[in-house]
Amino acid sequence: SQELEQSPQSLIVQEGKNLTINCTSSKTLYGLYWYKQKYGEGLIFLMMLQKGGEEKSHEKITAKLDEKKQQSSLHITASQPSHAGIYLCGAELSGNTGKLIFGQGTTLQVKP
Amino acid sequence: NAGVTQTPKFRVLKTGQSMTLLCAQDMNHEYMYWYRQDPGMGLRLIHYSVGEGTTAKGEVPDGYNVSRLKKQNFLLGLESAAPSQTSVYFCASSYRRGRGTEAFFGQGTRLTVV
Numbered sequence: 001s002q003e004l005e006q007s008p009q010s011l012i013v014q015e016g017k018n019l020t021i022n023c024t025s026s027k028t029l030y031g032l033y034w035y036k037q038k039y040g041e042g043l044i045f046l047m048m049l050q051k052g053g054e055e056k057s058h059e060k061i062t063a064k065l066d067e068k069k070q071q072s073s074l075h076i077t078a079s080q081p082s083h084a085g086i087y088l089c090g091a092e093l094s095g096n097t098g099k100l101i102f103g104q105g106t107t108l109q110v111k112p
Numbered sequence: 113n114a115g116v117t118q119t120p121k122f123r124v125l126k127t128g129q130s131m132t133l134l135c136a137q138d139m140n141h142e143y144m145y146w147y148r149q150d151p152g153m154g155l156r157l158i159h160y161s162v163g164e165g166t167t168a169k170g171e172v173p174d175g176y177n178v179s180r181l182k183k184q185n186f187l188l189g190l191e192s193a194a195p196s197q198t199s200v201y202f203c204a205s206s207y208r209r210g211r212g213t214e215a216f217f218g219q220g221t222r223l224t225v226v
Contacts, residue, residue, distance in 0.1 A: 009152070033214055042202065045214040088154055098143050098162040100215060101171060104154035
């Protein structure tokens, strides 16, 4: 969706390097969701953020939602080949309407 | 636990043919969604439902129809398939959004229209 912009669209990093993926909206984000997808497979839920300033971590992945609730970042520390895949952010932009949209995704490759 | 099940997993259609994709969830979720995924475009919302008997248009609804006659099922129909509808289709379901729970996805249906 153009209402949710992810950057970069693709990323190639060397194993062990850190990286950040951004998800930006022109509207307030009512719930921000990060998913990961392996090629040809379904989506795996990573994290959900709801409050401005909220930050969550799982293993080496940290996600933050900025204070104004219009941008989120996903940071991977010491990347591994297992981190490779497509990362998608999803959100509701119009309150609790049930209309869940996604960004265009960021494809991550990790070189051993 | 089955979770979200999509039927079929693969299908090849000829232009102009019709078909129905079935999504079934066994988690008693209120919300259900249909998305299509094309290279470089992420997931685009086709239609969604916030409860049994209700449906709403998403971002790319043209050429598709949906029905939610039972809470556990969400059907996506293509009345006259076109090559532009070649895509991978994903269904998802979730609890009422106010609880802040994530959407659970099916494994996808790969549709080719020739």
